[in-house]
Amino acid sequence: MMLSRTADHLYWMSRYLERAENLARLLDVSFSLALLPQSKNGARSEISAPLVITEMLEEYNRKHDELTPEKLLDFVALDRSNPASIVSCIRQARENAHAVRGKITAEMWENINATWIEAREYAAKGIDNVGAFFDWVKERSHLFRGVTYGTILRGDAYSFIRLGTFIERADNTARLLDVKAHLLQSDEAASASDYYAWSALLKALSAYEAYLEIYRDAVTARQVTEMLILSPRLPRSLRACLEAICKILAQLEGDNGRLAQRDAAALLAELKFASVDEILDEGLHDYLAECLIDINGLGDRIYQAYLKAA
Amino acid sequence: MHRIEPPAASIYDEMLASDLAVRPHYDEFLRWLNQQSAETLSQRRQEAELLFHRVGITFAVYGDDNDAERLIPFDTIPRILPADEWQRLEAGLRQRVAALNAFLHDIYHDGHILKAGLIPAEQVLANAQYQTAMRGVNLPHGIYSHISGVDVIRHNDGDCYVLEDNLRVPSGVSYMLENRKMMMRLFPELFARHAVAPVEHYPSLLLDTLRHATFADNPTVVVLTPGHYNSAYFEHAFLAQQMGVELVEGRDLFVRNDRVFMRTTAGHKQVDVIYRRVDDNFLDPLAFRSDSSLGVPGLLAAYRAGNVILANAIGTGVADDKSIYPYVPDMVRFYLDEEPLLKNVPTWQCRKPADLSHVLANLDDLVVKEVHGAGGYGMLIGPKASRAEIAEFRCRIIADPANYIAQPTLALSTCPTFVEEGIAPRHIDLRPFVLAGKEVKIVPGGLARVALQRGSLVVNSSQGGGTKDAWVLEA
Structure with missing residues (x-):
């Protein structure tokens, strides 16, 4: 038995973190496909795929007038004004954890808070190694799941x-x-x-x-x-x-x-x-x-x- | 040897006596300090900052951007109190809180103290903090202030004075606990060399206090928070977790048939005791501010029906109001028939014509405060104010004398503190937390606050103050 609101925060905490992880996976696959030799149109459809399947295309077009891998990466991964970006997902995961920090273990909280602090730095500085960034997101998500598995009642x-x-x-x-x-x-x-x-x-x-x-x-x-x-x-x-x-x-x-x-x-x-x-x-x-x-x-x-x- | 800037001659320093000799209770600490290299110490300070950030012991500056969360600066030189001094202080605190609870019961029932003419009735009954809804309400054991945070300072005469009794929703206890945890993590060897009285059991004492606040069997206790944008949210969550009780917001609770329930994943559950960290005015939109979304509609009716206990009670603010403060020593004599053990700061009440003319003639030397002000806002510190500020305050006092009290500028004691230039004396105070339940419990020490600006007397965290660990050495 627990407060409904607490359950809601816990549920969304893990949903957002899982979403951040899967966004990284999605970008990873799109970027590696875009590197394959193929027709120009093919490459463009690979690049826009993440926007289409996450229903972010409209929002993207409102902000940017052309589709380039750099802009797409910035928009889907780092853009804090895009509520669906990886950094925004991490932020919301952390916000939900913050609202119930008494219900998760100290190690879980410290882990997700540290993830947010580092994500904020990525958002401020930008990504210089795409692969390393995707690995970082996945690793933080794995870590949190591991800490959860290993510590929570x-x-x-x-x-x-x-x-x-x-x-x-x-x-x-x-x-x-x-x-x-x-x-x-x-x-x-x-x-x-x-x-x-x-x-x-x-x-x-x-x-x-x-x-x-x-x-x-x-x-x-x-x-x-x-x-x-x-x-x-x-x-x-x-x-x-x-x-x-x-x-x-x-x-x-x-x-x-x-x-x-x-x-x-x-x-x-x-x-x-x-x-x-x-x-x-x-x-x-x-x-x-x-x-x-x-x-x-x-x-x-x-x-x-x-x-x-x- | 580290150089410690000597304290000012007119000020009491907690570590160094006037001849710069080390006070005995700091001997061992100073010996240890001088064995540490400057690099080690600065490394540990950085470590502390990093840990506090990671643990997220921040206080939010209002607004929803997370970047606005900041740390309350933490200083690694503790405030140390010898055992005998703490015993005297503790006895004084017990006495004071007992008198304040008796006063609250009295003014919401028969008003003996008013009839005896010790306090002018209109000053109590017409006080904005007096809640008529509480008249005749009987609380278990007559306890109104279950948790009190009494601000104590040491003047240059070496004596302790009570500056303020905080009986509404005093905060800061989580910093007391986290500061101790941090010190033990950073400097375990220090605790091997000192017998420091433990404070870690505060949450279990608090839970005992709350459980004894009701006559219900096996009561369900909750902590009510305004939510995670509140500046003290960390503390609310921390205490709920440490006590193993639910942390609720107003929307998690509802009232049916004058009983309070919370919404859970398995249905509704009745609540018996609410440790509320929400101000009186926001508790129940039906009874107080109707625009409040932080409270629970119908809560006051349930409370008055005796079906739920609020800690602290509604209406305790009248007893820690600055206009009532001057009468606390009289309360001790009246209710307990004892002489007060703790001193009050001499206070002029501008509502009295004689006091008013004294205050206006001596504005340069006095501290003037609004009677309902808190957090270091709305005050004038005469010796540090400009001519223009003094002139402006003079107009405000004349326009509404009853809204102001004045006190001599106290020379708060100092304690050596790490600052940019090295180690220098900074002014400090102490907020011990007094728990009134079946019996009165106080963990040794409290939250030590420090004004980090040179010469500043304002220790409030909202105005750039920091904190220290406070040690009571066991005899």
């Missing part, structure tokens, strides 16, 4: 923190996969650049090693899709996220959560019994769009059941 606080992580991660994995969905629609035979694109996606999701272990095969769109959506063993797959969510919801005290549990279970059942061929027949992009709506709906149920203060 197992109870509702821990549950809401993890709930935020998995809801956000499910959403982000679906969006990241969507970056590549359009490649499938262009009915071409697997070209070398496709191969690199899917490999880059796997690497951005830290899933390359897992892929090799599961499939022991060259990287193909079908298998990547299958793993990222349906694998119960890959910690960033949609199915793994939903399994975690169902387990956490079942542990929460009180009986407010019936509807949230029902929706989560339905979503999980769908993933459990789906096949990748069905998904590809339906069209990956459409399938993922559906998933995003469902995940969003589940988030709303959780809000209604536990987090609403008034």
